[in-house]
Amino acid sequence: MDSVLVLDSLSRSFGVKRALNDLSFEVPQGEVFGFLGPNGSGKTTTMRVIFGLLTPDSGEVRLGGKKVTKDYSKHFGYMPEERGLYQKMTVEDQLVYFGRLHGLSRENARTKALHWLDRFGLVGQAGSKIEALSLGNQQRVQLVAALIHDPQVLILDEPFSGLDPIATASMAEVMHEIVKAGKTLIFSSHQLDLVESICEKVAIIKDGSLVAYGDVDELTKGDDLEIELVTSSFDLSWVSDVSGVEGFSENDGRVRVRLLHPYVSQDLLRAALANGDVREFTFRKKKLSEVFLQAVATKSASEDSLNEMTSPLEEVERA
Structure with a gap:
């Protein structure tokens, strides 16, 4: 399958701290792709470079074969871990507002909002205030807000955070609906069992470097012993x-x-x-959690010494 997004030899430093170190991987078109790493691994920096919000010191990001710049932000949708909905607004007004921020006309924003609300089974809640919705339905509205401007690639940061098992299953269905609609979906999560069940392919990074990448089935394939x-x-x-x-x-x-x-x-x-x-x-098949732990476990003595001297509060960037 063709790759819609290519990260090519990305490096980025903040002062003496190297946040990304020659990072390269590709995201296939029309798949759910998992982007994983421990805290402080460089995930947030990578996302900002993908959006064009940060310029790498070297390397580039290509979307559809073209180099990503600040002007490419319209091609991406983003749902952050910290949700940003206005609780007193109605669902429809909220989504039209976000659509207007992306340059859509009021009528176009309303049409797109109702389309996605209908697709996610929420069109009957269009006139309800955000605060009246369950957490799971608020997550769906947040997803529609990220989709309102019709992006090619949607990036979700911890989309299952705070959801109960029923809402989690519903969110997973919604994510597959997005892919069926022709979008490419990248999501980051520490809930590796969910990543394993939802994603076709994953990339795992540590200290800004790629440590594992490939199809989930291949990465979790056990040996014959x-x-x-x-x-x-x-x-x-x-x-x-x-x-x-x-x-x-x-x-x-x-x-x-x-x-x-x-x-x-x-x-x-x-x-x-x-x-x-x-x-x-x-x-026996490996669990993705085993693959993850094996991939990020290797540490040099110098890294251990540095970690002992550096407080997490002193880190330039946590991801």
Whole structure:
């Protein structure tokens, strides 16, 4: 699939602090893309460079093959983690106001607002005040505000923050609706289970550098030396008796077995069937949280020393 957004060798410093370090990755057209990193990794700086609000010291951002400048802000929609809705305004008036800020006529802004409200099942709330809406519906209105000017790329910062499970599921559906409408969606979140279930591709950064990038299915693909199985057998001593088993652990009824060689899986399956009903037997897949932790875990001794000397309050930029 073609890339709509390309970050090419971005570097950016604030004084002596290097916030971005030769950062490069591509965002495919028409996908939900996860942009991840620990606090202070450079995510916020990257977003500001993407919008054209910050100029990189070197490198460039390209949207649709053209270099992004300040004039390209109209092509991006942004929903910040800190929401900015006026609680006393009605939903429709609020959205028309944001549309006007983006240069739309009043009638055009109203038409677009009602279109997206209808798509998200909120057109009946157009005359309600923001303060009367649930948090989940307020999030939807905030999304419409980010979409009102018809951007190519929508960037969401912690879109699930503060939502209960029902509202979270609803927000995930809305995000896929946006992609179906032809938009490209980038979102940043610390809720990695949600990122794993929603995103096709992710980029993980640490200290302004790319440390992992690719399809979620590829990044989380396990090796052929770990098996997860669910069995009716309460006594698991038989697992250790299988030749070629390095070790095993059990948690909440799921048994994780580490093998010395891939072919041992067949012997393990035969032994499992001989000792009870086998409800599940699969090569273990990594969680995205494991991939994330492995990617950001490596630290040099010099980094440790610097972190000991520097208070978080002294950081030039936190992302």
